[in-house]
Amino acid sequence: MPVHAFACCQIGSEKLLKSEVARTQPGLRPAFARPGLVTFVSDQPTSADLELDAVFARVWGASLGRATTVDEVIALLSGADSGVGSAKPRLHVFARDPATEGAPAEVTRVHEALVAAGRFLPEPLPKVGELVVDVIVAPGEPWLVGLHRHRAGRWAVPGGQPPIVVPPESPSRAFAKIEEAIVWAGLDVKPGQVALEIGSSPGGAALALARRGVTVWGVDPAPMGPGVVEYRGPSGAQVRHLAIKVGELAWEDLPPRIDWLLLDVHLAPQVALHSIQRFLPRVKKGLKGAVLTLKMNDQQIFEEIPALLERVKRMGFKEVRATHLPSNRSEICCVAR
Ligand SMILES: C[S@@+](CC[C@H](N)C(=O)[O-])C[C@H]1O[C@@H](n2cnc3c(N)ncnc32)[C@H](O)[C@@H]1O
Incomplete structure (x- = not known):
């Protein structure tokens, strides 16, 4: 089983997220972090059912590792201890920082390449209980591959980034x-x-x-x-x-x-x-x-x-x-x- 976890948050909220997790899950120690993404090492094996109880975590789960190619993602998911099993999971590809130049194009590119591998359910929105493979991308960086199980109270849209457009007649955000x-x-x-x-x-x-x-x-x-x-x-x-x-x-x-x-x-x-x-x-x-x-x-x-x-x-x-x-x-x- 993996011993790493990941959590995505608003850019700039990484410290708040770490302090929250220190309080709610003291067995998780912060490891590698980038704006919008914090990883943790656990004393115990982690799984897709990991709960953080952290308000500032937008998406979280077990971290399976880093990858730069479709084959490497498939290898991470196929590992006997990945927790993916035989049923096809949902696929969520999203940007660590959606505002970075080139991030939306990178998301589309990686998503298309992974979908073509035929290892995922075609629709992105998970039902309660289904597994979701999170592939977190940023231009010029290896992807982080994570796994979570959907439940009520979690975002169903990839990365917790709903495509909402504020109309020009709205007086406020x-x-x-x-x-x-x-x-x-x-x-x-x-x-x-x-x-x-x-x-x-x-x-x-x-x-x-x-x-x-x-x-x-x-x-x-x-x-x-x-x-x-x-x-x-x-x-x-x-x-x-x-x-x-x-x-x-x-x-x-x-x-x-x-x-x-x-x-x-x-x-x-x-x-x-x-x-x-x-x-x-x-x-x-x-x-x-x-x-x-x-x-x-x-x-x-x-x-x-x-x-x-x-x-x-x-x-x-x-x-x-x-x-x-x-x-x-x-x-x-x-x-x-
Ligand atoms: C963040 S704004 C609200 C934005 C609003 N919900 C929108 O959709 O545009 C906060 C508002 O709280 C109002 N406010 C502050 N104290 C208040 C009070 N005691 N009773 C009612 N409104 C109050 C302010 O006048 C201000 O317009």
Whole structure:
């Protein structure tokens, strides 16, 4: 069995990822690392089922080794102790740093060469329980070949890099944040639903939801961007702006039914969570889930992540998961159901 593990993260988050793994998996010692990729050596054999419990790890698994040719990849997978077995795995080829010049072309080239070997299932999206071979590429570097097993709560798209395009009419990048959260967590967002967003200005996330047919009630003293409240989406979806602070929100201001609760305010996470706690009993009935952006402005808040997620659970949610989305910078995304 392999004794190495790998984890991919946002460029610049490698140190945070290492500190997190030191806390969650002390048996893993950091080894070779590059921007966006950290490898570890384990005291125990690793496998595709390795769990890191690390918010900053986007893709992780057993590391089978480095390769520069298709034959070398096949040799790594064919090794008796690779863990691949006889069933065909899925193939995910992705860039360690998608913004590097030449990286997208390198991904296409390596992907095409590996697909031609006929050793993988043709569709990339894995079902729960299936094995995924991760081939992590960067121009001019050997590829890192890893293996993980897909489960709920893990990205199904290669590298956790969903191809989301922010439309020019979106007033903010938060359009991408909510779209990524929907894809990552597999949220069942449908036309006719209603969302309440605390911290809605200028309105990228609200616009994304309205385009999906969800009516959004946005609470924010700052103005919404041009065209957001005028927009009409499928099923008559629209964005209604309540130009007040969350503390001023009265229960009677709220719509009778709320399917999704979004929180995205420039406040310390404990303060932000406190702000929604007051009206949660009123909106909880019928709530499908909450997408909470938690700001990680300093090292101390980073240390508090487990306690923050525990607090969200105590607010009455059964399932709480968090990740660092591709569009997150000094913040993480927590999805609670
Ligand atoms: C990151 S922005 C939100 C981006 C927004 N979700 C989007 O999709 O464009 C943070 C927002 O939090 C708002 N905010 C800060 N304190 C607030 C409070 N107490 N109540 C409501 N909104 C607040 C700010 O006015 C700011 O517009």
